[in-house]
Amino acid sequence: MPELAAHVRDVPVNQIREITEAAWRTPGAIVLSIGEPGFAVPRHILEAGMACLDRDETNYTPNAGIPALRQAFAARFGEHNATPVGAERVYVVDGAQQGLHFAMSLLLSPGDEILIPNPGYPTFAMTSSLLHAVPVRYPLYPEHDFQPRIADIEGLITPRTKVLILNSPSNPLGAVLGEELTRSLVALAVRHDLWIISDECYEAFTYDVPHVSPARFDSDVPGEARVFTSLTLSKTYGLTGLRIGALICPPGLEQRMNNVMEAIVSCVASPSQYAALAALTGPQDYVSHAHAHYRANRDAASAVLESRGIPFLTAQGAFYLWADVSHVSGGDVRSWVRRFLADSGVSFAPGTAFGSIGEGWIRIALCGSQADLVEGLGRLPVRLS
Structure with missing residues (x-):
């Protein structure tokens, strides 16, 4: 065959899925490797999505x-970020991953360079x-x-650099970018005439610090x-399977956005859109309960x-902890998490799933039951020094 x-062929295995699927096949495993x-x-x-189907509102x-959903996303973004955004700049997308693909499709030509965090989402x-x-x-x-440090990023910029990706709160780190650093990163992009793609999947979940959008x-x-x-609404409202989010674009790109959206997915499924509208405009008890x-x-x-x-990085946002297990991982944390699952029945995402600086670290998902979380972490080997 051709x-x-x-x-x-060169796309690497997603190490998060690799260990999580192994855990799902392990009877009784405590799965702390995926953010679900x-x-x-x-x-x-749920009723808003079902009502859409009952009305047979299943056309393009x-x-x-x-x-209404574009307006709801714009209203929420403006309220949470003190940054007014017109609904005409909001594009409903098939989850945050499609939104990232959408943005990169608009901005990157073959051979262009894009600056991504290490550690960062795969x-x-x-x-x-x-x-x-x-x-x-x-x-x-x-x-x-x-x-991130401005000098480190600036030293990597070349004439081929087109895009800077920022992610706050961070997956996998739980780190949050402060106001002054965010302002400086935008100024860096202006100096070098770069686009910014800001991944804000976890913007609803910060602890004792504000979420600051580069916008x-x-x-x-x-x-x-x-x-x-x-x-995305995947994390904020637990709608991971409905695949619903938004991409907010700079002003003046509306027609270009329509053209590219048509070529990628045409439009998002109607039931998911009406469910999302109910999530954004209805009671917010889910979000406050999840945050707590x-x-x-x-x-x-x-x-x-x-x-x-x-050792671990104190999480200021998202729902992960980033922990140092170099005392037991032997310089190959990807292999170690597989052995630990086999021996102890607990799965963590290996830090190398997120980049080379993740060697010796693991990402711990905090979104399940507290009893399972405490039990799973209690099986980690003690660090003696």
Whole structure:
């Protein structure tokens, strides 16, 4: 048979899925390797999606989504970020991953370079490579609390650099970018005439610090604005299977966005859009309950890690803890998590799933039951020194 394209053959295995699927095949495993919210979706959200099907409202929608949902996303973004956004700049997408692909499709030509965090979410590199672009990883070092440094990023910029990806709150780190650093990162992009794609999947979940969107510091003048903001309801409302989110674009790109959206998915399924509308405009009890649960789990997990002498990054956002297991991983944390699952029945995402700086680290998902979380972490080997 003919060969697949080289850029497809070179896409690496997603190590998060690799260990999680192994855990799903392991009877009685405690799965702490994947970020899947565990609460029941509120009834009013489910009923809105079912009502759409009952009405047989199953035809195409506009490329950009139903107007009411675009307005709801714009209203929520403006309220939470003190940054007014017109609904005409909001494009309803088939989950955050499709939103990232959408943005990169608009911005990257073959051979262009895109700056992505190391450690950072794996699909940043996977998606850009599929588009024939070149992912260039900027370092987030433990000694700097895994925060980006302007000089480190600036030193990687070349004439081929087109896009800077930011992710706050961070998956996998739980780190949050502060206001001054965010402002400086936008200024860096302006100096070097770069686009910014801001992945804000976990914007609803920060602890004692605010979420700061780079869009707050972007120009509102067409031709000068440069920030694309990727949002999702997967984490905020536990709608991972409905595949629904939004991409907010700079002003003046509306027609281009329609053209590209048509070529990728045409439009998002109607039931998912109406369910999302109910989520955004209805009661917000789910979000406040989830926030309290994740925070309590973060604190409980932190206490277990401290009791076992295991260093970790204090999570300021998202629902993950980033922990240092280099005392047992032997320089190959990917192999170690597989052995640990086999021996102890607990799965963690290996830090190398997120980049080379993740060697010796694991990502711990905080979104399940606290009892399972504490039990699983209690099986980690004690660090003696």
